[in-house]
Amino acid sequence: MTITVRAAAKFNLHLGVGPVREDGFHPLATVYHAIGLYDDVTVSEAGRWEVALTAEDHIALGEVPTGDDNIVVRAGRLLTGHHGIDRTARIEIHKGIPVAGGLAGGSADAAATLVALDRLWSLETSDEDLLALAGQLGSDVPFALIGATAVGGGRGEIVEPVADNGAWWWVAVGNEQGLSTPSVYRAFDELAGAEVSDPQVPERLLMALEKGDPELLAEALTNDLQAPALELRPDLAQTFADGEEAGALAVQLSGSGPTILMLCRDAAHAREVARAMQARAYDRVWTAPGPVAGAHVVSY
Structure with a gap:
């Protein structure tokens, strides 16, 4: 028996960062938005934890671990520990979310794994407990369970859905050179100095x-x-300059980068902007609608 769960990429419509706390984290006030770029996670019973990776043609897997240090194994162990059971699984990840792009692909995989293993083993974990487990895995994981559009607080792990009546379309432009999230936060602290207020x-x-x-x-x-x-x-x-010249309504960095999102009027406009970016020799360009659902079971 196998169970496949799909989870979406995340984009921050707003990312407000507060002063660094004693524990080293920054308080956040953010608005999460799930967009239509997806990873699929398929689980099956196995004698030990196994991770297998495949990807769409445009996704490079070089930075995704395949051993116990992958967040999906941590998710599986956290779930089995919560229920006090000794079970293991094979976890197959098919990547459609750009890796190390600021789109929370790893968090999406962790959320999908929690849901998939819960269904595989008929654990009937409550939504409240799944969210609590997700929060232990990372600040973006609870939102990956919920999807759509939501306000995030704390380190981002406290999520509350908000009214979103839009049918938004985005163009995502990736970059092969990653950006270290800790480095970006350090640069934020240096630039902001002592003038940072609560977000x-x-x-x-x-x-x-x-x-x-x-x-x-x-x-x-x-x-x-x-x-x-x-x-x-x-x-x-x-x-940014090329996106504006291509006609995007707005251009914004996704999280700590390096992926850049471009807001468009509708699907036709998104295709137009995407073609314009491709004509400028960008080879990592995707169109995506939003908002989309959180982690959910799919069948083929």
């Missing part, structure tokens, strides 16, 4: 989502990590 979710963003208006949303997108990321990678500024 808040802007009301104008929530209003734009409720109205479903792409022009309003374009004006409300913000990411506090964008400036420090561009300090570390000034070459990415050219992608």
Whole structure:
């Protein structure tokens, strides 16, 4: 028996970062948004933990671990520990989310693994317990369970769905050179100095989502990590300029980067912007709708 669960990529419509805490983490006020780039996780009973990887043609797997250090094995062990059972599984990951791109592909895989193993072994884990386990795995994992659009607090692990009446379309432009998230946060601390205040979710963003208006949303997108990321990678500024010239309504870094998201009016406009970016010799270009569902069982 196998169970396959699909989980989506994440984009931060807003990422507000507060001053670093004593534990080394930064408090966040963010608005998560699930977009239509997916990983599929398939699980089956096995005599030990196994991880197998495949990917779409445009996805490089070089940085994804295949051993016990993969987050999906941690997810499996956390779930079995929660239920006090001694079981193991083979976990096959098919990647459609760019690796190390700031789109939370690893978090999506962890969320999908929790759901898949729960279904495989008929554990009937409550939603509350799944979210608590997800929060132990990483700040983006609870949102990967929920999907759609949600406000995130704490380190991002506290999630609450928000009204989103839009049918949004995005163009994602990847970059083969990754960006270290800890380095981006250090650059943020250096740039911000002592002037950092507690982050808040802007009301104008929530209003734009409720109205479903792409022009309003374009004006409300913000990411506090964008400036420090561009300090570390000034070459990415050219992608911003090219996206604006291609006609995107707004261009924003995804999380700590390096993937850049471009808001479009509709699907036809997204295809137009994607073609324009490809004509500028970008070879990692995807179109994606949003919002989409969180981790869910699929069948082929």
